[in-house]
Amino acid sequence: MDFATVVFIQVMYAVATLALISVGLAIIFGMMRVINFAHGEFLMLGGYAVVLPVQAGVNLWVAMLIIAPITVGLFGVIIERLIIRPLYGRIVETVLATWGLSLLMIGLASAWIGFYQAGAAPPFGSVQIGSYREGLYTFFVIGVTALILAGVYGFLRHTRFGLIALGTMQNPAMAAALGVNVSRVYAVTFGLGAALSGLAGAILAPISGVLPVIGITYIAKAFITVISGGATVLAGTIAASALFGTVSQLVTYLSTVIIGEVALLAVAIVLLRLLPEGITGRFSRGGL
Amino acid sequence: MSRGRDAATLMAVGLIGLAVAFSLPHLVEVFVLVELTAYIVFAMLALSLALVWGYAGILCFGQSIFFGIGGYAYTLGVMNIGESTLPVALGIALPMLFAAVLGYFLFYGRVSDIYLGVITLCVSLIAYNLINSLSGTEYKIGSVPIGGHNGIPGVPVVNMPGDSSRTFGFEEVFTLSLILLVAVYIGLRALLASQFGKVVVAIRENELRAELLGYDARAYKLVVFVIGAAIAGLAGVLFVNWGSFIGPTVFSIFFSAQIIIWIMVGGLGTLAGAIAGAVFIQWLSTWLGTNKIIDPNIVLGVIFIVLVLLVPKGLQPMLVERFKRRRRSETRSDTRSETNSRLGVP
Structure with missing residues (x-):
């Protein structure tokens, strides 16, 4: 029974991490049709934006919940202006340019910060479940992810800017005709996606530590999740995270973490053969 | 260009290639030959992506998967068997099978081009993580440990088919690699000039139209993809023979990015450009690496961004275009053609 509880918590945690690392990518890709290959490095930047201030004496929560998202969000706005904007509508070129950005960021991080694992101790203690111990931070990650997803949904559905952004993504020309500053909406949406990536990187930093190449461990899973999710940004990401998180965590229990990852990929590829438009591609278009 | 002239050019390329392959080992030092062999291996890998991406329009970001599988298949085979003929065949066949x-899943699922790129990249990343993690001594194939992140050192070099005591030296590996590179180049040119090659290019240009004309785009793409994998696998086999070493870095994102950059520098839709791109970028990163001026990641990243934003077609097509434009403007200074063009007379 205790074992079942622990497995359930671990599966929930795996699902939450997948959703967490994918949500920023899902917004940038699902809404703007921009494939950001530097997504993993946005997460890495978010990690450093919490670890470096904490080492300098800043409070962990201030660094994690305020400094990291703002830093990466602003960085995203700058990148959108310099690299993404000249390439709108040219998906392949965008991928290649952001891939270059990814290599550049890895190179700069290794050159400036160095190739060692930086970290911050995870807060809270742990809780006893039968003969197992589970860190309370695990529950924090699950809870925060749920809050972030709910927040994104509420923001896009119930605020003025959110509705304008959704409308602009559906029909930019019409939005422009109605007086919306389309390029500003794109910039803010990209910044929002980047800020969420930064927040995700910051939340995971105390667990996984930060390295210049840490993004590579996230990026494959994030892309598979978002692509398999399909056209509906949030629902798709949640559904795909739930499926892949469960599969990979259960396989991980039976073998190793890496085999769990391989299982995730195999399920995704078979899934795309069955549902080429992703899990939500068939049911609804233009929804959330 | 007419068909006859094309064939003559190819024959000339073949003859020059053979001449260089056999004469150069007598002319330069072994050190230079070893260095040249590395360039040849990368040029062959570039050719495989030039076919798959440049001609068939299949956006494969993970061409290094096949390179790595080829290398590992040869390594594990030759270290188990001790004779290299079957392992070389395995190094080509296993990537093709994979x-x-x-x-099949990607093309018959009609996964669109950009997703295909992302998925192939994800496959190579996960292969990287997988091989990296298999470092314990309990992970072995036959009697050979996979080695995980340490890789497998001391891999035997190919031998004369059937005679395992007669292994190749550095000079012979160079000769073999160059002959194979020339053969692959000529083979690809012939393939692209054939009916099959023309259909492949037609599918790249307009998939719907090609299908309406009765060609099964999925099958054609699958065949090209498998041919590309065979060439990449062969390059992987030669890579192991060059360095006697294979490690999981052949699957890394950095390695995959390099192949894309070679093609972008050389230009999409050219074979010679891909070879030139591979040689130039490899030379550049070797030079930067030995001089330790700057992290090669930074350089590759900047080259990548600059190429996409400023030279989207690649260097070779841009130079050709500029050259043509200059020739055109020279002919235009001839008054009669200028008047004619002004009047709209061809």
Whole structure:
């Protein structure tokens, strides 16, 4: 029974991490049709934006919940202006340019910060479940992810800017005709996606530590999740995270973490053969 | 260009290639030959992506998967068997098999081009993580440990088919690699000039139209994908023979990015450009690496961004275009053609 509880918590945690690392990518890709290959490095930047201030004496929560998202969000706005904007509508070129950005960021991080694992101790203690111990931070990650997803949904559905952004993504020309500053909406949406990536990187930093190449461990899973999710940004990401998180965590229990990852990929590829438009591609278009 | 002239050019390329392959080992030092062999291996890998991406329009970001599988298949085979003929065949056949399975899911699922790129990249990343993690001594194939992140050192070099005591030296590996590179180049040119090659290019240009004309785009793409995997696998086999070493870095994102950059520098839709791109970028990163001026990641990243934003077609097509434009403007200074063009007379 205790074992079942622990497995359930671990599966929930795996699902939450997948959703967490994918949500920023899902917004940038699902809404703007921009494939950001530097997504993993946005997460890495978010990690450093919490670890470096904490080492300098800043409070962990201030660094994690305020400094990291703002830093990466602003960085995203700058990148959108310099690299993404000249390439709108040219998906392949965008991928290649952001891939270059990814290599550049890895190179700069290794050159400036160095190739060692930086970290911050995870807060809270742990809780006893039968003969197992589970860190309370695990529950924090699950809870925060749920809050972030709910927040994104509420923001896009119930605020003025959110509705304008959704409308602009559906029909930019019409939005422009109605007086919306389309390029500003794109910039803010990209910044929002980047800020969420930064927040995700910051939340995971105390667990996984930060390295210049840490993004590579996230990026494959994030892309598979978002692509398999399909056209509906949030629902798709949640559904795909739930499926892949469960599969990979259960396989991980039976073998190793890496085999769990391989299982995730195999399920995704078979899934795309069955549902080429992703899990939500068939049911609804233009929804959330 | 007419067909006869094309064939003559190819024959000349073949003859020059053979002449260089056999004469150069007598002319330069072994050190230079070893360095040249590395360039040849990368040029062959570039050719495989030039076919798959440049001609068939299949956006494969993970061409290094096949390179790595080829290298590992040869390594594990030759260290178990001790004779290299079958392992070389395995190094080509296993990547083809893997490409056929992966390609079946991707092409027959009609996964669109950009997703295909992302998925192939994800496959190579996960292969990297997988091989990296298999470092314990309990992970072995036959009697050979996979080695995980340490890789497998001391891999035997190929031998004369059937005679395992007669292994190749550095000079012979160079000769073999160059002959194979020339053969692959000529083979690809012939393939692209054939009916099959023309259909492949037609599918790249307009998939719907090609299908309406009765060609099964999925099958054609799958075949090209598998051919590309065979060439990449062969390059992987030669890579192991060059360095006697294979490690999981052949699957890394950095390695995959390099192949894309070679093609972008050389230009999409050219074979010679891909070879030139590979040689130039490899030379550049070797030079930067030995001089330790700057992290090669930074350089590759900047080259990548600049190429996409400023030279989207690649260097070779841009130079050709500029050259043509200059020739055109020279002919235009001839008054009669200028008047004619002004009047709209061709």
